[in-house]
Amino acid sequence: MSEITDGRRRRRRSDAERSAAAVLDAAVEVLGRHPDAKVEQVAAAAGVTRQTVYAHYPSRPLLVTAVIDRITAESVAALDAAHVDNRTVTEALLRWLDVTWRLFDHYPLLLHPSVTAVGQADSDRQHAPVTERLERLIRRGQASGEFDGTLSPAWLVSATITLGHAAGGEVAAGRMTTAQAAAALRQSILRLYGAREP
Amino acid sequence: MSEITDGRRRRRRSDAERSAAAVLDAAVEVLGRHPDAKVEQVAAAAGVTRQTVYAHYPSRPLLVTAVIDRITAESVAALDAAHVDNRTVTEALLRWLDVTWRLFDHYPLLLHPSVTAVGQADSDRQHAPVTERLERLIRRGQASGEFDGTLSPAWLVSATITLGHAAGGEVAAGRMTTAQAAAALRQSILRLYGAREP
DNA sequence: CGTTATCTCTGACACGTTGTCTAACCTACC
DNA sequence: GGTAGGTTAGACAACGTGTCAGAGATAACG
Numbered sequence A, B: 001m002s003e004i005t006d007g008r009r010r011r012r013r014s015d016a017e018r019s020a021a022a023v024l025d026a027a028v029e030v031l032g033r034h035p036d037a038k039v040e041q042v043a044a045a046a047g048v049t050r051q052t053v054y055a056h057y058p059s060r061p062l063l064v065t066a067v068i069d070r071i072t073a074e075s076v077a078a079l080d081a082a083h084v085d086n087r088t089v090t091e092a093l094l095r096w097l098d099v100t101w102r103l104f105d106h107y108p109l110l111l112h113p114s115v116t117a118v119g120q121a122d123s124d125r126q127h128a129p130v131t132e133r134l135e136r137l138i139r140r141g142q143a144s145g146e147f148d149g150t151l152s153p154a155w156l157v158s159a160t161i162t163l164g165h166a167a168g169g170e171v172a173a174g175r176m177t178t179a180q181a182a183a184a185l186r187q188s189i190l191r192l193y194g195a196r197e198p
Numbered sequence C: 001c002g003t004t005a006t007c008t009c010t011g012a013c014a015c016g017t018t019g020t021c022t023a024a025c026c027t028a029c030c
Numbered sequence D: 001g002g003t004a005g006g007t008t009a010g011a012c013a014a015c016g017t018g019t020c021a022g023a024g025a026t027a028a029c030g
Helices: A014-033 A039-046 A050-056 A060-081 A089-106 A121-144 A153-172 A178-193 B014-033 B039-046 B050-056 B060-081 B089-106 B121-144 B153-172 B178-193
Strands: none
Touching: A014 A039, A014 A050, A014 A060, A039 A050, A039 A060, A060 A089, A060 A121, A089 A121, A089 A153, A089 A178, A121 A153, A153 A178, A153 B153, A153 B178, A178 B153, A178 B178, B014 B039, B014 B050, B014 B060, B039 B050, B039 B060, B060 B089, B060 B121, B089 B121, B089 B153, B089 B178, B121 B153, B153 B178
């Protein structure tokens, strides 16, 4: 990426690198928490001009994309740290829920319409690393008979995510406490998957 | 509503009435199917100027609100026509799903971020007539033991709606056919409610 | 009828945000 | 120290929302 593009051209300058990084960091903070923030505010938080933001991220949507990518990477790291793959399927599932739940809490952007919206092909591709892990889990559970196999893993993934959003929404609307919502979510998911209750 | 406001004032003119109705009809059509449509397009469809739209609906959000109210009324009529209340709970539930599913199909606006968005207090209030019927159904099922009573009816209502959105999204994304999505939705809901499978 | 209040239309403008452009000015790099 | 590359300040266009004033049409009322 930071290689020489043309045979006789210099490489990217270090201050450009720093600016781009500062902008992305600021965007993760600002947009992550306040999804409606304007480009101007991100620039300010990065200690940079609006034009400089555009120099590195040609449009607001592309900046948001970069933010989501960053958050996704964070999520993957958190999931891997939780060792989701070597446990009882049900236990792993609960861990998965726990980790992603925390992320929703930390980054309201993930609950935001612009990202949540239905026909978002990019959005799907972007979250793939996270959803893949869940889908793998579901397949494992269905194969072992721990989960019922009638509903397709792909649908169960979608359903899980959307229920997560709903639970987050209940908390945001003040209709449930975080603990209540998390508990309801866990139980709902287990039922949905046709898991044998413990 | 169309009464005389002040003792010595004339009543609302008939062409104003017609304009307002034309605007709302057009808005239901245009916004219902293309939620991102601009006020200008609604005005054109109503055969009226943009300013006239504003004369009757002071802002775009208020116009959207009116559209949703209209659709809600339609939905309630459809639900009542389906006699949701005098049947086996499970059967009634499946009817409820069927009716609302059709509505989602007909009015993409209902799936749209601006309406779907989480902390939407108005939105909740608006859909109340529809969700109330579902909640009543759930209570009935839980009381009769046909549904499990662990999860709260209010949460189950939220979960049902969000799963409906997800199913609609799968269809929109081309990952499922309408029939597949409807089937998956039905089964998911029944599991979620802890219904005894037939 | 005619009068009058109401409604619609035309045309204009303010506003906020996104995105582009240019010229001047810095500064990292060789 | 020269130069390519980066940042800035300052404009500006585009677009959608919402507002306003004035001229023209028309429904309601006496």
